[in-house]
Amino acid sequence: MENLIKHMNKTYALDIGQMELHRELIGQVYILQSGQQQYVLKLLPPHKTADALHALNILDFLFQQEYPVVSVVRTREQMSHTLLPGDGRVAALFHYVEGADADGSLEAEAIGEQTARLHKLMERYPGTLLLRTKAEYIDDFISIMKQKDCEASAINDLVHYGNELWSRITLLPKSFCHGDLHTGNMIKQDGNYILLDFDDASGDYPSMDAAYLSDVTHFNQFHASLYDATMRQFERFYKGYSRVRILSDGECSAVSDWIAVRHYQITARIVGCQGLGSVSLRFFEEQHRWLMEWRELCVRRN
Incomplete structure (x- = not known):
């Protein structure tokens, strides 16, 4: 910790006195104190590294366009990040958002309208957006089950x-998506939603953002009633979204598919971060049961 503080003070024009671990999953997030500033x-x-630099470039573009996102603190050399000596980890510093x-x-309707503004604005993004693979969305989960x-x-x-999911998803229109759009990655401030954590952003499917924000299902316990609750949430979201940008009928219908994909995706991330021993066989049995019941319910409803 002491060496990390020394490196940050050397790299940034700050006098960091305290550092506290906030959370840990794929990487670590710390809260830093410099005088009265956090x-x-x-x-x-x-x-x-590629995901981190991709996210920082997107944040810089959106901030310049005055879209509500967390702002990146520049190094003494006016860089968006630094690499930690020894282990090569990417370190990015952000202003704390109250x-x-x-x-x-x-607030789904208001969030929907702001999300549509994000998608529309990113149509002008001058950089190259990453495209993610079926492995990242689905196949990594299968590999872990085999292991x-x-x-x-x-x-x-x-x-x-x-x-089956992928055969339908690949027919959807591609454009920018945040990739991990949920209320935990936004902070409400002055009528706007300050967006955080663009590490999963891509040029893939904007319908994914609509689905992930609308998802009110319980990840570990299957409740059929939450299908209808999710679709009502999507209706509220899309009421705001459609004021700015339109999704096709196919994109709207894909909400239930994306919610299934998220189960594949999140489970793979948990194991990727915490190791194979972090989840039990029973957990995989529960996920298998959840997904099969969801599939059957979606077939009946659609």
Whole structure:
């Protein structure tokens, strides 16, 4: 910790006296204190360097366009980041944002309108957006199930469902998406929603953002009633979104598919960060059951 503080004070024109770990998943997030000012430090492992630099470039563009995003603190050399000596981790420093938590249910319409402004604005982005693969969305989950020696029938079920989902998703229009749009990645301030954490941003599918913000299902426990609750949430979101930008009928219909994909995606991330031992066979059995029940429900409803 002491060496990290020394490096940050050498790299940035700040006098950081305190540093406290805020959370840890793919990387670490720290809260830093410099005098009366607070900052947020994000550290990502070397294999996430491309994602980190991609996110910082997007944040710089959006900030210049006066879109509400967290602002990046520049180094003494006016760089957006620094690499930590020794382990090569990417370190990015952000201004701390004061504000309130967003309420996804009550504020879905307003969030939808602002999300559409984000998607429309990013159509003018001059840089190259990353495109992510089926492996990142679906196949990494299957690989982990095989490593965990899950039942062959369960693996086969989820291989088939994953292929089915992907065959529909790849027909959707591609454009910018945040990739991890939920209320935990935004702070309400002065009528706007300050967006954070663009590490999963891509040039893939904007319909993913609409689905992830609308998802009110319980990740570990299947409740059929939450299908209808999710679709009502999407209606509220889209009421605001459609004032600025239109989604096709296919994109609107893909909400349920994206919610299934998110189960594949999040489980792979958990294991990728915390190791194979962090999840039990029972957890995979629960996820298999959840996804199969969701698939059956979606077939009935659609």
